[in-house]
Amino acid sequence: MSKKVPYKIVLSEEDIPRAWYNVRADMKTDHRPILHPATLKPVTAEDLAPVFCDELVRQELNDTDRFIEIPDEVLSYYRMYRPSPLFRAYNLEKALGTPARIYYKYEGGNTSGSHKLNSALAQAYYAKKQGLKGVTTETGAGQWGTALSMACAYFGLECKVYMVKVSAQQKPYRKAVMETYGATIIPSPSDTTEVGRRMLAENPDSNGSLGTAISEAVEVAVTTDGYRYVLGSVLNQVLLHQSVIGLEAKAALEKIDEYPDIVIGCAGGGSNFGGIMSAFMADRLAGKTAPHFIAVEPASCPSMTRGKFAYDFCDTGKVTPLAKMYTLGSGFMPPANHAGGLRYHGMSPIISQLYHDGFIDEARAVEQTSVFEAATFFAKAEGILPAPESAHAIRVAIDEALRCREEGTAKTILFCLSGTGYFDMSAYASYLSGTMTDTIPTDEELERGFAGIPSLPGIQ
Amino acid sequence: MSKKVPYKIVLSEEDIPRAWYNVRADMKTDHRPILHPATLKPVTAEDLAPVFCDELVRQELNDTDRFIEIPDEVLSYYRMYRPSPLFRAYNLEKALGTPARIYYKYEGGNTSGSHKLNSALAQAYYAKKQGLKGVTTETGAGQWGTALSMACAYFGLECKVYMVKVSAQQKPYRKAVMETYGATIIPSPSDTTEVGRRMLAENPDSNGSLGTAISEAVEVAVTTDGYRYVLGSVLNQVLLHQSVIGLEAKAALEKIDEYPDIVIGCAGGGSNFGGIMSAFMADRLAGKTAPHFIAVEPASCPSMTRGKFAYDFCDTGKVTPLAKMYTLGSGFMPPANHAGGLRYHGMSPIISQLYHDGFIDEARAVEQTSVFEAATFFAKAEGILPAPESAHAIRVAIDEALRCREEGTAKTILFCLSGTGYFDMSAYASYLSGTMTDTIPTDEELERGFAGIPSLPGIQ
Numbered sequence: 001m002s003k004k005v006p007y008k009i010v011l012s013e014e015d016i017p018r019a020w021y022n023v024r025a026d027m028k029t030d031h032r033p034i035l036h037p038a039t040l041k042p043v044t045a046e047d048l049a050p051v052f053c054d055e056l057v058r059q060e061l062n063d064t065d066r067f068i069e070i071p072d073e074v075l076s077y078y079r080m081y082r083p084s085p086l087f088r089a090y091n092l093e094k095a096l097g098t099p100a101r102i103y104y105k106y107e108g109g110n111t112s113g114s115h116k117l118n119s120a121l122a123q124a125y126y127a128k129k130q131g132l133k134g135v136t137t138e139t140g141a142g143q144w145g146t147a148l149s150m151a152c153a154y155f156g157l158e159c160k161v162y163m164v165k166v167s168a169q170q171k172p173y174r175k176a177v178m179e180t181y182g183a184t185i186i187p188s189p190s191d192t193t194e195v196g197r198r199m200l201a202e203n204p205d206s207n208g209s210l211g212t213a214i215s216e217a218v219e220v221a222v223t224t225d226g227y228r229y230v231l232g233s234v235l236n237q238v239l240l241h242q243s244v245i246g247l248e249a250k251a252a253l254e255k256i257d258e259y260p261d262i263v264i265g266c267a268g269g270g271s272n273f274g275g276i277m278s279a280f281m282a283d284r285l286a287g288k289t290a291p292h293f294i295a296v297e298p299a300s301c302p303s304m305t306r307g308k309f310a311y312d313f314c315d316t317g318k319v320t321p322l323a324k325m326y327t328l329g330s331g332f333m334p335p336a337n338h339a340g341g342l343r344y345h346g347m348s349p350i351i352s353q354l355y356h357d358g359f360i361d362e363a364r365a366v367e368q369t370s371v372f373e374a375a376t377f378f379a380k381a382e383g384i385l386p387a388p389e390s391a392h393a394i395r396v397a398i399d400e401a402l403r404c405r406e407e408g409t410a411k412t413i414l415f416c417l418s419g420t421g422y423f424d425m426s427a428y429a430s431y432l433s434g435t436m437t438d439t440i441p442t443d444e445e446l447e448r449g450f451a452g453i454p455s456l457p458g459i460q
Numbered sequence: 461m462s463k464k465v466p467y468k469i470v471l472s473e474e475d476i477p478r479a480w481y482n483v484r485a486d487m488k489t490d491h492r493p494i495l496h497p498a499t500l501k502p503v504t505a506e507d508l509a510p511v512f513c514d515e516l517v518r519q520e521l522n523d524t525d526r527f528i529e530i531p532d533e534v535l536s537y538y539r540m541y542r543p544s545p546l547f548r549a550y551n552l553e554k555a556l557g558t559p560a561r562i563y564y565k566y567e568g569g570n571t572s573g574s575h576k577l578n579s580a581l582a583q584a585y586y587a588k589k590q591g592l593k594g595v596t597t598e599t600g601a602g603q604w605g606t607a608l609s610m611a612c613a614y615f616g617l618e619c620k621v622y623m624v625k626v627s628a629q630q631k632p633y634r635k636a637v638m639e640t641y642g643a644t645i646i647p648s649p650s651d652t653t654e655v656g657r658r659m660l661a662e663n664p665d666s667n668g669s670l671g672t673a674i675s676e677a678v679e680v681a682v683t684t685d686g687y688r689y690v691l692g693s694v695l696n697q698v699l700l701h702q703s704v705i706g707l708e709a710k711a712a713l714e715k716i717d718e719y720p721d722i723v724i725g726c727a728g729g730g731s732n733f734g735g736i737m738s739a740f741m742a743d744r745l746a747g748k749t750a751p752h753f754i755a756v757e758p759a760s761c762p763s764m765t766r767g768k769f770a771y772d773f774c775d776t777g778k779v780t781p782l783a784k785m786y787t788l789g790s791g792f793m794p795p796a797n798h799a800g801g802l803r804y805h806g807m808s809p810i811i812s813q814l815y816h817d818g819f820i821d822e823a824r825a826v827e828q829t830s831v832f833e834a835a836t837f838f839a840k841a842e843g844i845l846p847a848p849e850s851a852h853a854i855r856v857a858i859d860e861a862l863r864c865r866e867e868g869t870a871k872t873i874l875f876c877l878s879g880t881g882y883f884d885m886s887a888y889a890s891y892l893s894g895t896m897t898d899t900i901p902t903d904e905e906l907e908r909g910f911a912g913i914p915s916l917p918g919i920q
Contacts, residue, residue, distance in 0.1 A: 006473045007539040013466045079467040080551070080843050091540070091614075109569050111845045111880070153840040154551075173633075173885030177845060180836055180888050376640055380613040383540050385571045385637060420571070422882040425633035428640050 007090060009103075009252040011083035016075065017251075019067035021243040023278045024236060024350060026285040029357055030063050031349035032324035032460070035311060040456065043321050051221060053228045055126040059237040068240065074125050077154055081110040081117070082244065086252040087382070087417075093401070095381040100404035102397060103260070104417040105249040105276060106384065111177075114387060114419030115275055116147035116232050119241035123230040124151035133226030134158025138188065138213030140167055141341050142174035143387070143419055144232030149181035159183040160227075162190070162216045165208035174423045188213040195219055195317040209333055210344055215317025233269025234314060234323075234348050242275030245416060250279040253414070260291045260414035262400055266392035267295040267304065267363070268341060270348025276416035277351075277360070284359055291414070293360045294400075295351065296392040298371070300338040300439040303328050303347045304363035306446060309356055312346060312453045322454070325352040329449030335439035339427035340368045340388035345449070366395045367438040372431035374398050375421065387419035388427055467550060469563075469712040471543035476535065477711075479527035481703040483738045484696060484810060486745040489817055490523050491809035492784035492920070495771060500916065503781050511681060513688045515586040519697040528700060534585050537614055541570040541577070542704065546712040547842070547877075553861070555841040560864035562857060563720070564877045565709040565736060566844065571637075574847060574879030575735055576607035576692050579701035583690040584611035593686030594618025598648065598673030600627055601801050602634035603847070603879055604692030609641035619643040620687075622650070622676045625668035634883045648673040655679055655777040669793055670804055675777025693729025694774060694783075694808050702735030705876060710739040713874070720751045720874035722860055726852035727755040727764065727823070728801060730808025736876035737811075737820070744819055751874070753820045754860075755811065756852040758831070760798040760899040763788050763807045764823035766906060769816055772806060772913045782914070785812040789909030795899035799887035800828045800848035805909070826855045827898040832891035834858050835881065847879035848887055 024030060033042035048057045059068060070078070089102040107115035127135050134157050139145030145161040152159035161183050168175055168187040175185050186192055188208045189199035195215040199206055206212075214231070221229035232238060253259060263280050265273030273295045284290035297304055303326045312327040314320040327346040334343045347355075354360045368388075375391035377398070378384070386394060393415040404411050421428065430436045441449075484490060493502035508517045519528060530538070549562040567575035587595050594617050599605030605621040612619035621643050628635055628647040635645050646652055648668045649659035655675040659666055666672075674691070681689035692698060713719060723740050725733030733755045744750035757764055763786045772787040774780040787806040794803045807815075814820045828848075835851035837858070838844070846854055853875040864871050881888065890896045901909075 008473065010470055010472070012470070013468065076551075077843065080547070087540070091536075111839065111843055113882075150839075150843055154843065172889070173882075176885040176889040176892065177882075179892050180839055180845065180885075182840065379571065379610075379640055380642065383537065383571055383610055383614065385640065422573075422633075422637075425636040425640075429632070429636040432636065432639050 005088050005256050007088055009086040009088065009256060011248060011252055013079050015251055016078055016082050017070065017244050017247040019069050020240045021247055021278050021282065022062060022065055022068055022240050023281055024063040025066040026282055027353065028285065029353060031353040035322040037313065037318065037321055040459065051218060051229050053127045053130045053132060055129070056123060056237050059240055060235060071125060074121050077121050083248045084109060086249055089382055091381045092378060096398065096401050096405065098401040098405040099408065099410040100401040101410065101412045102401055103253065103414045105245055106417045107245060108387065108417060108420035112143060112147035112150055113422060114143040114147065115242060115245060115272060116144045117150060118244055119232060119238045119271065120147035120151040122241045124148065124155045124157055127228055128155040128157055132157065132228055134160065135228055135230045136160045136217040136221045137230050137232065138162045138210060138217045140164045140210045140343060142167060142171055142423060145178050145183070146174065148230065149178040149183035152183065153181040160220060161185050162188040162213040164188060164210060164213050165206065170426060171423055188216050190216060193219045195319065209316055211316030211330055214315040215319050218315065218319055233271040233344065234346065236350060238271050239274035239278065239348060239350055242271050243278040245275035246277060246279035249276060249414060258412055261411040262294065262413045263291040264294045264296060264393045264396050264413065264415040266342060266389050266418065267297050267347065267351065268389060269344045270351040272389065272416055272418045274348055274351055281354065281359065294362045294364055294396055295355065295360055296364050296366060296396045298338065298340050298342050298392065299365040299367045300441065301328065301334040301343050302365045303345065304355060305365040308450055308453060309352060310453050311456055311459060314346060323349045325349045326355065327453060328446065329452035331452040332449030335441065337437055338368065338439050339430060339436065340371055340392065342389050342392065364396055366392055367440070369431065369436055369438055371395050372428065372436065384417065385421045386417055387421045388424050390418045465548050465716050467548055469546040469548065469716060471708060471712055473539050475711055476538055476542050477530065477704050477707040479529050480700045481707055481738050481742065482522060482525055482528055482700050483741055484523040485526040486742055487813065488745065489813060491813040495782040497773070497778065497781055500919065511678060511689050513587045513590045513592060515589070516583060516697050519700055520695060531585055534581050537581050543708045544569060546709055549842055551841045552838060556858065556861050556865065558861040558865040559868065559870040560861040561870065561872045562861055563713065563874045565705055566877045567705060568847065568877060568880035572603060572607035572610055573882060574603040574607065575702060575705060575732060576604045577610060578704055579692060579698045579731065580607035580611040582701045584608065584615045584617055587688055588615040588617055592617065592688055594620065595688055595690045596620045596677040596681045597690050597692065598622045598670060598677045600624045600670045600803060602627060602631055602883060605638050606634065608690065609638040609643035612643065613641040620680060621645050622648040622673040624648060624670060624673050625666065630886060631883055648676050650676060653679045655779065669776055671776025671790055674775040675779050678779055693731040693804065694806065696810060698731050699734035699738065699808060699810050702731050703738040705735035706737060706739035709736060709874060718872055721871040722754065722873045723751040724754045724756060724853045724856050724873065724875035726802060726849050726878065727757050727807065727811065728849060729804045730811040732849065732876055732878045734808055734811055741814065741819065754822045754824055754856055755815065755820055756824050756826060756856045758798065758800050758802050758852065759825040759827045760901065761788065761794040761803050762825045763805065764815060765825040768910055768913060769812060770913050771916055771919060774806060783809045785809045786815065787913060788906065789912035791912040792909035795901065797897055798828065798899050799890060799896065800831055800852065802849050802852065824856055826852055827900070829891065829896055829898055831855050832888065832896065844877065845881045846877060847881045848884050850878045
């Protein structure tokens, strides 16, 4: 490249993808079907209709169309914050003294503070188009709930968010952001649902979990007229919508004649890694030159690196369908001092299958103090304070760049900086004060989680 | 315009201004000189040398050079977040049903969350270039302190921030952000300075004020080896650095053949309004067609609309020089329930003079509940949660757009969206819960403030 690459490779509005990429259509082995929790038969569109709105059910089950058009109404909001910038991390490279070329796709520049808005807008739009009155969802750290609140405000939908109780208490301002956008926030477990009342009866002091909040949100959706449930990760439709991240990143890199040797994303439920990965995975699945893919997860919630590839429930209350995925058991909870997000017990079935089949090269578990060390180093060099989730990807990007320095190789590294850490400052404060510790579940703790994975004779 | 204007008018890195614009060089009447507090003579470079670093003193006193080159080292950080986007507010226009074309320059897309970074980088750079060890400053809401912490981390300088005590208590996460960037935060008033100890002796339960924090920061700067003081608003040098905002906005508008009929900015100390105004004020001062300029301030701290144009101290402790400016008296404090920032008792001498001479057409005071109403409306339509300070400008932009609807005129309105409200959610929560009230000082309260303005016989 003769011309110097700028700090920000910015595409124009005309470069926003007009269609999402459906990686399932290209997969050699599709993931195993999702099973109805009562019948254990593959779920049908009819089964899902009371839970999800119709168009999203079609997208969820679509394994044939490679591209699905983005509606104009969604594009008109995408244009307010997309294309998101792709940064060349010159200052990070300099601080590391690495010959590697590091790029990051920055998805935190919108008010929701993360990539979650890409799917929230699509889901809210289809709900509105169907004439629904509102949607329910759950949120943990609050990124998804914020994104959905914004999307619902824009399309004029009611929005009920079940927020993991400990998060609602620790993050009153995150709650206030969602309320500013008109959403109703209910700390979970709550007395507004059967599932919530059962959980509270078992443990009145429960801090809540994402799995329980999902159970509550689903229950309200299926029992309230004109309501459906929406989810910010794990589902096929979410990976579909998030494909804009990788499509844009690929187009921006093409503009400067670059192609990544390594693609890195953090992986909780999979929306983030799935988003940055898909456009490049298309090359791998087509047998072309493709990057080395690394999914990064917390050592305290190691679904890919230490979990089982099995059919499991998507929620703690066991009201949702079962998916074949890497899982720690739907009752698994990361240790209490885990501060870095990515606390879901399972993993997107698409990502699970791609990993199982070797198309995703590597899953790597990292410890949280090293994650916050990387986050702080990155913030000082690049001026963006990353979300703890995103900092998992930064940790591995830095490790790979340092390996390049040792080996004297100038690899091209791409990672997704999926969000900002403005609402995670208590975790940063804990790191800075030296009180943060690492939290790796013991084998015994994992076994207790695995014990909750249902035994399904005859089903693989 | 035949071609549809995009949502975001994005310039390339080559379009970042290479020089700041010094509006003083074009002013018909320069503002009155700043006076030494002991001698009441105009301050010299020698007087200022113990307080500010040398190059910044030169910039402070420079009333002849129209343009001052931006150093490469500062540009290399500007490239990480500039040019900032100029948005066409299509969704806001639609929500208001106005024929007006509304544009806003968005300066909140960097981690500091506001435009303050533009000047922080310049000031930190010159301090480093002079071989200094560190800088001191004050911060109220925390925007300036955060920006300076980031700049000091980048250039490798120590950074001591005196933070108004009530803010430090109410915003522990803002404190944590600054600490992440390596800064030391001292709640003010503190026992680390003479001024602070005096204030604490008078009132041990003092919540602190910006004026007191300035006094403390200046004292530490002049008594600590290798340290200087830096300030985020009011000063000529700050308006100089912030001129990049208006220069970029003007260039972006030219690209789409637009020129604003109205330019709106909020005005606390003046960094924000000065930044968006200057490039257009050049036209006014040259006798060309120019916009109608509106500076917006809170009704609870109305320095331009109800203050006096007089020589006054820049701080509460009366250790700084005196400036001829619109002031409420250096002891004035806005009522306790004022939540919207912009709480400085004075106003930039440049803006004060331009307003006094009629080049700034209008100052308008707005009440805080109407400001948060505008902020919430804007967030839902445009998807960006504004800082309360910036929402003052939004309030007036909306009012002007509604007037266009009534009159059937399609004016072009430009305002500066200087920052995001992520760290101001307690104020939003107060608005949402209906507990926020408006706080307009009585004439008697203002008179008490005016009584603190020094009487200087023979000095105008």
